[in-house]
Amino acid sequence: YVHRSNCHPGPNTVQNILQQSFWIISVRGVIRRRLHRCIPCFRASPRSPQPFMGNLPRAxxxxxxxxxxxxxxxxxxFNVKAALIRKLRVTKAYLCVFVCMSTTAVHLELASDLSTPTFMA
Incomplete structure (x- = not known):
């Protein structure tokens, strides 16, 4: 009755309204069970559908x-500073990222350019 007459508030508000007049032992659990059965509250807050996880690769x-x-x-x-004896030379470098498909571990290597021979070295 208190829940419907006060425009369907949450469990804490219903508990506060009840405790202004009555002291009920373990009232929180009773309120939660009653509010869980309230159809207007259930319709007003529907659950959004959760997407299914895609199939993992065999690896x-x-x-x-x-x-x-x-x-x-x-x-x-990335700009990398190469330290020579007296001068700092700024060169362009790339990061090669290797990811293990079974453990998702990551290994990083530095590459000077994007060519195939540099990748194979």
Whole structure:
């Protein structure tokens, strides 16, 4: 009755309204059970649908040694200071990111350019 007559408030508000007049032992659990059955409150706050997780690649499911199957990507360019004897020379460098498909471990390498010979070295 208190819940409907006060425009369907939450459990804390219903508890405060009741405790102004009555002292009920373990009232919080009783209120939560009653509010859980309230159909107008259920309709007013529907749950949003959660998307299903996609299927994992086969390499993520197999238990193999680390970096047996890898993913590769480049990041950059970054300006790197190469220290010579007297001068600082700024060169362009790239970061090669290796990701293990089974453990998602990450290994980083520095590459001077994006060419195939530099990647293979």
């Amino acid at each position: 993520r499911l197999d238990h193999v040694k680390a970096f047996n199957k890898t993913g590769v990507d480049f990041a950059g360019p």
